[in-house]
Amino acid sequence: MADFVQLCIAGVSIGAIYAMAAIGFVLLWQTSNTINFAQGEFVVLPAFAMVLFFVILKFPFVAAMLATVIVSTLLLGVGVKELLVTRLLKMGVLPLVIATIGLSLLIRYSLQQFWTPLALPFPAIFSREPIFLGTIVVSLEEIGNILFAAVVIALLQLFITRTKLGWAMQAVAQNRALASVLGINVARLVTITFVLNAALTAMAAILIAPVYLVKYDIGVGLGLKAFYAAIIGGFNQIRGALLGGLLVGVVETLSAAYISSHFRDAFALIILIAVLLLKPEGIWGVKEEWA
Amino acid sequence: MARARWPLLAALALCLLLPLVLDQYKLYVLSLTLVYVILAIGLNLTLGYAGQISLCHAAFMALGSYAVAILGQHRVPFEVGLVLGVALAFTWGLVLGFPALKVKHHYLAMVTLGFNIIVFLVLRNWESLTGGSFGISNVARPVWGPVSFKSDRAFYFYILGWTAVVVASAYWILHSRWGRAFRAIRENEMRAEVVGVSLRNYKLMAFAIGAAYAGTGGALFAPLLGYIDPGAYTLDRSIQFLMMVVLGGLGRFEGPFIGALVVTILPEVLRGSEGLYLIIYALAVIIMMLFMPKGLVGLWDLAWRFSRSRSSPSTSSASLR
Numbered sequence: 215m216a217d218f219v220q221l222c223i224a225g226v227s228i229g230a231i232y233a234m235a236a237i238g239f240v241l242l243w244q245t246s247n248t249i250n251f252a253q254g255e256f257v258v259l260p261a262f263a264m265v266l267f268f269v270i271l272k273f274p275f276v277a278a279m280l281a282t283v284i285v286s287t288l289l290l291g292v293g294v295k296e297l298l299v300t301r302l303l304k305m306g307v308l309p310l311v312i313a314t315i316g317l318s319l320l321i322r323y324s325l326q327q328f329w330t331p332l333a334l335p336f337p338a339i340f341s342r343e344p345i346f347l348g349t350i351v352v353s354l355e356e357i358g359n360i361l362f363a364a365v366v367i368a369l370l371q372l373f374i375t376r377t378k379l380g381w382a383m384q385a386v387a388q389n390r391a392l393a394s395v396l397g398i399n400v401a402r403l404v405t406i407t408f409v410l411n412a413a414l415t416a417m418a419a420i421l422i423a424p425v426y427l428v429k430y431d432i433g434v435g436l437g438l439k440a441f442y443a444a445i446i447g448g449f450n451q452i453r454g455a456l457l458g459g460l461l462v463g464v465v466e467t468l469s470a471a472y473i474s475s476h477f478r479d480a481f482a483l484i485i486l487i488a489v490l491l492l493k494p495e496g497i498w499g500v501k502e503e504w505a
Numbered sequence: 506m507a508r509a510r511w512p513l514l515a516a517l518a519l520c521l522l523l524p525l526v527l528d529q530y531k532l533y534v535l536s537l538t539l540v541y542v543i544l545a546i547g548l549n550l551t552l553g554y555a556g557q558i559s560l561c562h563a564a565f566m567a568l569g570s571y572a573v574a575i576l577g578q579h580r581v582p583f584e585v586g587l588v589l590g591v592a593l594a595f596t597w598g599l600v601l602g603f604p605a606l607k608v609k610h611h612y613l614a615m616v617t618l619g620f621n622i623i624v625f626l627v628l629r630n631w632e633s634l635t636g637g638s639f640g641i642s643n644v645a646r647p648v649w650g651p652v653s654f655k656s657d658r659a660f661y662f663y664i665l666g667w668t669a670v671v672v673a674s675a676y677w678i679l680h681s682r683w684g685r686a687f688r689a690i691r692e693n694e695m696r697a698e699v700v701g702v703s704l705r706n707y708k709l710m711a712f713a714i715g716a717a718y719a720g721t722g723g724a725l726f727a728p729l730l731g732y733i734d735p736g737a738y739t740l741d742r743s744i745q746f747l748m749m750v751v752l753g754g755l756g757r758f759e760g761p762f763i764g765a766l767v768v769t770i771l772p773e774v775l776r777g778s779e780g781l782y783l784i785i786y787a788l789a790v791i792i793m794m795l796f797m798p799k800g801l802v803g804l805w806d807l808a809w810r811f812s813r814s815r816s817s818p819s820t821s822s823a824s825l826r
Binding site: 249253298301302305308309310311313315316317318319320321326327330393429436438441442445447449476477479480483486487490 | 525556565612615618623630740748768778780783791795811
């Protein structure tokens with residue numbers, strides 16, 4: 215039983231990171247109909263930036279973190295929006311899907327080719343000392359990750375529900391044309407969403423860097439987990455992406471421990487397929503209108 | 506489409522004559538190009554004509570490859586394996602097509618993407634059947650009694666024969682009622698349904714036929730290499746096929762030929778640096794999406810118009826709208 219609780223905590227800790235990527239993914243879909251197939255690389259690029267600032271240039275931790283977020287929001291937020299999305303948004307969903315697939319390959323193999331094909335180690339942010347809670351052993355890293363992600367997600371939620379910009383985002387997500395008629399600058403909001411997403415993935419990158427090693431191809435798995443999370447939980451709801459992320463994290467940790475680590479990716483997939491067949495809008499999602 | 510005929514005939518003549526002068530390696534590259542043409546035609550049908558995104562083309566291909574390879578170990582004739590593999594791919598295409606009826610682009614992308622990963626995991630872990638990550642070696646090439654296709658040149662012509670069958674059948678499908686229905690669905694599902702296109706049947710078929718072509722390509726791919734392992738059928742492979750079709754030109758008959766040619770020749774030119782090749786490839790796809798959504802065929806169109814406008818200015822004004 216203690217094992218089970220420990221594994222669940224470990225699962226929630228990794229799932230919280232997936233959830234951050236998944237929430238960004240969902241935000242992009244809602245306000246700009248972008249299915250970002252490069253979401254995994256949106257985490258990897260800031261992770262490399264973090265290595266650059268923190269490990270190589272030896273910035274203090276907070277400064278390195280800020281620099282990483284700034285680089286990420288400029289390149290992956292404003293840059294991608296202005297260069298790719300603005301032009302492709304008018305052409306429907308498919309061209310953007312293909313362009314983001316191209317973007318993911320571009321980022322992945324540029325890092326491999328021009329930086330390193332090797333895995334870069336990254337020092338732990340939180341101590342890995344075990345903490346004993348009765349019979350349960352957890353590490354500070356797991357608790358730290360969960361708390362960090364919780365704060366980020368709570369702040370985001372406050373921004374969306376309590377500020378004018380947040381309300382405008384909700385309006386655009388509900389009905390783009392109507393929001394535009396009501397005087398909301400949709401293009402600017404799309405930019406803001408991209409910036410928010412890039413900030414979220416940068417935070418996820420900072421948490422994931424010590425857990426995995428930083429390598430050019432870890433984005434493939436991360437991107438997939440974010441997709442799974444978003445679809446399982448609900449493609450059009452932040453709470454859905456949160457739930458989905460945690461679920462994917464816990465399921466994959468438990469199945470790797472109890473069933474088979476060979477198929478650790480398969481169990482999340484099985485849930486995914488079950489959700490698609492039974493409740494395609496996701497566990498906690500809302501039915502979308504036929505667009 | 507009449508203008509597609511001459512280049513097609515020219516390409517066929519080249520395909521017949523070239524192998525007589527090529528060395529063994531170049532012959533292999535040309536054979537591989539033909540296999541890719543078959544696969545790309547399948548994906549172009551699903552994605553380009555019917556507008557259904559598929560990210561599991563490599564998985565359908567794997568069904569063809571493994572059917573041929575596994576049955577070949579038990580001395581079953583190659584064609585039997587091929588037909589079985591194609592039937593298997595077709596059936597799975599139907600099964601995966603079902604969610605496509607209910608859901609929109611992004612979900613379909615996920616379902617197919619998930620299918621590719623599951624197939625990869627099964628191939629890697631079902632060791633008794635697939636040989637696991639070691640794969641299967643010495644995949645047999647077809648033999649018809651005294652006629653053997655074991656030599657590279659003979660097998661090239663064998664592939665060419667199947668390519669001709671695939672091209673002809675795709676041409677026929679696209680010029681029948683079916684092709685028009687596929688395009689109607691791509692342009693506007695609701696409108697297509699209103700004017701009486703049975704969405705369900707055609708969407709399923711667009712998926713299943715595309716999958717069947719992938720199975721055919723896969724069945725020919727295995728004996729061409731002689732050795733298969735799960736690494737050849739990853740999600741990345743599927744994405745490569747997607748880019749191949751996009752590069753060539755979505756929903757254009759000539760597209761798969763151009764796409765397959767570029768995709769096999771580019772890595773040969775940039776030998777030794779796969780990373781660089783993929784970077785160029787990815788950049789090309791992004792630029793293509795931004796500025797030339799019609800793919801390389803778009804360039805071809807421009808050249809064609811240019812040549813026509815010089816010879817007969819009266820018709821060109823009409824074609825330029």
